[in-house]
Amino acid sequence: MLNSGDVMSPALTRAKTGPKSAQARGPRLTKATVSAIVSAAILSGGLASTPSYAQLAPETPSVETPFGRAPLSFADVIEKVKPSVVSISVVAGGKNVAGKTGKNGLPEGFPDIPEDSPFYDFFKNLPKEFRNAPQQQRPTQAQGSGFIISADGYVVTNNHVIDGANKIQVSFDDQEKLDAELVGTDPRTDIALLKIKANGKQFPAVKFAAKPARVGDWALAVGNPFGLGGTVTAGIVSALGRDIGSGPYDFLQIDAAVNKGNSGGPTFNLSGEVLGVNTAIFSPSGGNVGIAFAVPAVTATEVIDQLKKSGAVSRGWLGVKIQNVDEDTAAAVGLSEPKGALVNEITPNGPAMNSGLKVQDAIIAVNSEKIADSRDLARKIANYAPDTTVDVKVWRGNKEENVKIKLGKFPGSSDEIAKLEQGGGGPEDQTSTDLEQLGLKLAPVKNGEGVSIMEVDPESDAAEKGVKAGDVIIEVGGSSVAGAADVAEGVKKAKEMGRTAVMVYIKSADQRRVVALQLKKS
Known part of the structure; x- marks a missing residue:
C-alpha cells in the first residue's frame, strides 16, 4: 500500500510531472485535419457510437457465461466467489526443548563470554537444574490461502501451508477471524482439508469445475500474496499435464500472477468454478515470473473425498x-x-x-x-x-x-518401505577383461554377485547413460552373470537376435537400475 509519503517509481514520476517535450506534445492538428476527421466520422455513423466487442473482432466468437460475454470484465465473477476465499494464518513451534550446551561451554543461548572473564566461571558453574532447564522455542508464523467448499465450513488449502501447525485461523475479507482444525492432509498432492469451528454458522462456498481446463482458458487466481488478502490476478491456463517432481500427478500451469502467500488458494474459470488449487511457482528469484502450478480439480476432489471420510488417502x-x-x-x-x-x-x-x-x-x-x-x-x-x-x-x-x-x-x-537388499563387494583383484562392444573393462566381484566395472570408455553409450567404475553388472539380457564371459555371452545373444542394444541390470551403491546399452558396430 502506498502512503502519502511514499516515493513513486521514476516512470510514474515522469508521467505525472515530466517536462513538456516535443515527444509529449505530439504533432499539431490543423483545422482542415480536424474537419476531415469529423466528416469521416459522420459518414461512418457518427462520433457518439462505440464499436461493440463483436464489431472489433468479428472473426472471434464471444463466449457466453453466467456473467455475460467474456472477456469484457471479471468483476461479476470475482464479486460472486471472493467471499469464499480465505487467508490462512498458522502458528507453529513454541514447544519446550531440552537445554543444551553451546560451543563455548556455557548453556546454549548465553552470550559468548571469553574464558578469562570473571563472569565465565559464574555461568559455567550454574546448578544443573538451571543449565539443563527446558528452553522455549520461539513460535513461527506463516500465511497462505484457502477456499470454502461447503456451507458447513470445510476449507481446502495446501499441506505445506499448515504443516507442523499448532494453531490455524482463517480470515475473511470483512476481517472476521475463526479458528480451524485439521481434518487431514495428503503430501503427495499437497492438499490439506480444514474445518472451521463455527458452531453451526453457514458460509458461502464454491464448487470445483466438472469439465477439465483447456489450454487458453481464462484463469483467475484469488488469494493472500505477501499477506495482502483478497488479491485477484488474471491470466490463462498455459499448459496441462505438468510434472513438477512431486509424484505421479499432473498439474495445471497458469500465468496469472501467483506469489508467496497464494499457496492453497483457488484458480477460477469464468463460471466461478475452481479449476485448480495453487500450489507452486517456478521462479529463479522467488517472485512471480508468470509460471505457476495448480492441482487440477479432478485430482483435488478425489483426494478431498477421502480426507473427509478418513482423514487420509489410501492408494x-x-x-x-x-x-x-x-x-x-x-x-x-x-x-x-x-x-x-x-x-x-x-x-x-x-x-x-x-x-x-x-x-x-x-x-x-x-x-x-x-x-x-x-x-x-x-x-x-x-x-x-x-x-x-x-x-x-x-x-x-x-x-x-x-x-x-x-x-x-x-x-x-x-x-x-523395506530397505533394498544390498550385496556384493569390491573387485577381487585387478585382473580385468575388456568388453569393447559395451566400452567396459570388467573384473570379478569378491564375496558377491555379478561382475564389477573397472573402467568405462568416456566415449561409450554406457558413459553417457551414467554407468561408472565401481558399478556391478548383475544380469545381461535377463540372465545372471558371474563373470565377464557371461556378459560377453549376453551381448552375443543380443546380436544374434538382431538387437542394436542389450539390457544390463546394474547395482550402484544401494540402488539398482536397468540400462539399455547400445552395441558398438563391429
Missing part, C-alpha cells in the same frame, strides 16, 4: 521401481515402440515380490489399459484401492505375459 501400491522405456530399451527387449514402464527392481516383501513379475519386464498394460510411461503406470496404480487384484500385462522374452498382482497400500513414508 494402491505395486512394490516395484520402474523407469521409462526409451528407444534403446525398446530395441533391446524387442518392443515395436518406446511405450510402457520397465521394472528395474522389486521391493522385498512388497506386493509384487511373489507374483511372478520379474526385473526387466516391460509393463505395457494394467487391466487392459495401455501404459504410456512410468508416471502413467504409477498414476493408474495409485487410483486403485489397496487389496485390489489387477491384471498386469508385461513384455518378456519377445512375447506378452500376464501377471495377477494383489496391490498393497502405498506406504506413507520411505521408512515404511
